[in-house]
Amino acid sequence: MFRAIIDNLKGLWSLLVGLSITGRFFLSPQRTTHYPRQVDDPECLASYRGPLELVPADDEGRSRCVSCQMCVKACPGHCLTVVKGDQGKAPKTYLYDFTLCCLCAACVESCPAGAIRFSHRVYLVATSREALHLDLLADLKSRAAKEAR
Ligand code: SF4
């Protein structure tokens, strides 16, 4: 009898805790993003992990990358190919196979130069795997050219 009362009190306490959590979230500000009405709000995409992109070092479309290969070594999916250029440390090739990428961020976190980041490209569509083999240097140049217009 005494045991049954204790069990019932525990169940009631558990119910009250659950209801208090539900009530707290019910009254807190809404976190849902209304797609697509709010998709232009940069805040909505701040944490979105789209395909990688190079961080520009200047307005000319040069990269911060110093070809150290840290990202290549850190990547569990072997998605990245970085080839150092003939002059200086800048890469002459930076290829990224998005079909193999699990968006784990190991490359981003390992980069000592802050040269790569996740893009906020939500509308990337492809009809072949090859279309998702991305040339990040060309992408960087094209973004710089668009911004210069
Ligand atoms: S996010 Fe992960 S899987 Fe994708 S390229 Fe970077 S390290 Fe590789």
Ligand code: SF4
């Ligand atoms: S870790 Fe950074 S600096 Fe080094 S090769 Fe990768 S992107 Fe370039």
